[in-house]
Amino acid sequence: MRAAPRCVVITGASSGFGAEFARRFAAEGADVVLVARRRDRLEALAAELESRHGVRATPIVLDLAAPAAAAALVDELAAQDLTVDGLIANAGFGIDGRFAEADPARVSALLAVNVVAVTELTRLLLPRLLDAPSGVLVTVTSTAAYQPIPTIALYAASKSYVRSLTEALWHETRGSGLRVLALAPGPSETEFFSAAGSERFKVGQTLPVPTVVDAAMRELDKGAPRPSRIVGWRNAAVAGANRLVPTRVSLAAAARATGATR
Template identity: 40%
Template sequence: MYDLARLPGTTALVTGASGGIGAEFARRLAQRGADLVIVARSGDKLETLASFLRSAYGVRVWTEKLDLSETDAPRDLFEQTVEHGIEIGFLVNNAGGGVGGPAAKADPAGVAAMVQLNSHAVVDSMIRFLPGMVSRGRGAIVNVVSASAFQPTPYLAAYAASKAMVQSFTQAVGEEVAGSGVRVLAVHPGVTVTGQRSEEILGVMAKFCGLRQPEHVVTTAFRALGSRKFSVVDGRRYSLFTGLTQRLPARTTLALMRRITGKTLSGV
């Protein structure tokens, strides 16, 4: 379990922090007294957020304009924190993206960049920042994954697979460090209002399970940090849906997911 009341004096690193879920994580962590390193591709948005957090909560905020879909970016980010003597005690891997459509028509470079961002960058960052947390006997890593991690999804095949890798890795590492004082958690949002195209793509899903807000996702994650869970789905309806798809025969789940994504992503 992780005690959020102990955040003052801790520096948290949040990727994909320029808006949506990442910005909400940054705000709520600053509200609890954590200093911040915020990372995203949009430098202007980062600076705007940083100014607000410094003014509103009196915390220190460093910004890093970086594209984590680039192969060496996670290493560069880690080395920047070491160079500046910044000790990361709370890591939020939120940066991510989606490329959809039939696999037979996919752009290999686009898919490779997405997999790099969604899975490799998360694994790389965890491996680099985890040893320091373990040696200090305290820390937390929250990976923002996706409800898609629980079932293969036609027309979002590589996206769902990249998220499934992070889900598996997070749970395994969480068990490895259990008892060390470090908490590792995967939080799985459903369709969340972030301004990304996923809200349009999964509109059918939202009709069944509803639209979630970034603050819902962060609240779910913070509550789960106080438990022994390694993984949590945001929203009761999404939790029920993912539980159902795991119990159905695989062929039935695949057909269901194809119906959900097919109208907007099949290309026909």
């Protein structure tokens, strides 16, 4: 059984998986740092967690698409005297449609949030996570990390990047006591689809948010968590099958699933 971390930074804590992770870690007695853009959501959640669990819950309002956002967050942690031993790199969003028609500003923002902020924040916090006796690093990827997907190409590529980085870090840090996990949910009813303005991402086995976060917490509780965890046996089966067929075949199946068949 894993010792609970003492203070966990959760990006994208204003809704969905991030808010659920915050509730779980606070229930274990960990202080939580709640990061996102929507101040009202973060403050309401912080008040709920402080009164229910008696932990310190600190909202930090930050646009992770802004230049040097990760460094700004680490500076803010220091300014607020917050010594963290856990990072849940969860914030992210999707854009859909053919890549040639994508809004270049949205492309840049997606890369900044889904890729750059995750990478820089992980790099900046990793030494202190490694020093901690019960450190935790979770990145939230997706079943989309397991294959290229026409019309959500950039999103799938960003999740593939994060999965690759996280799995390699799992190996680099093994034996250190740090728990590292790339969590890969399939579709779940969060605000993700309204933020993306599209249902195209709803491919695969849909599971409730608490089921997904349960799976992550159970994995972290193991003596030796796996490098990554696809949530839902059907999602895992599809990812496994995709490894066995030619790329053209898996691309065609993905295109059919997202409705991108033309």
